[in-house]
Amino acid sequence: AQSVTQLDSHVSVSEGTPVLLRCNYSSSYSPSLFWYVQHPNKGLQLLLKYTSAATLVKGINGFEAEFKKSETSFHLTKPSAHMSDAAEYFCVVNQYNFNKFYFGSGTKLNVKP
């Protein structure tokens, strides 16, 4: 069985400070993992994906995530938050060769000036 848990429903940071959005997954097999971002009233945009290559994955807009198998985690980070990063972020897991993606419940990131 697969599932994904986003540990924080809301995260608030000040502009220029680091961002950490946490995601834990469960999967019977080697998973593919993704982070998507959704700005208000918009569709979802792929930030980055892990598909069993390098464990540290770099995405768009300065975001990156590290796959840690021992901790079953795939946390999203950014060294310095920008006001435009305010959005909702979704962690997604897919078990290799299966055609279903499982979404976390989302983390809303607020960036304060």
Added chain:
Amino acid sequence: NAGVTQTPKFQVLKTGQSMTLQCAQDMNHNSMYWYRQDPGMGLRLIYYSASEGTTDKGEVPNGYNVSRLNKREFSLRLESAAPSQTSVYFCASSEGQTGNYGYTFGSGTRLTVV
């Protein structure tokens, strides 16, 4: 611009009415999906089509039907709308059937059933 196009963007229905949400992609993707998004619940898969001519149920298929009209188009039909179907609906497509490929999402359809 290449991508996934959904119509309509907004819709209000009365309980019991029917409607079809349209989705088309121009990226020659094999797989297409319909999700609904509700507050605090992430996105839940309604139906998907792994390839042209096939469709399968997702997590929450009750009250919906789908048609993969051709490789480009994948429609979602509500035969008798209920207030519980008030949601934002997203269509997505994927190049392949494995987890190596991420989704490309449409911009969503905001549906209200009164």
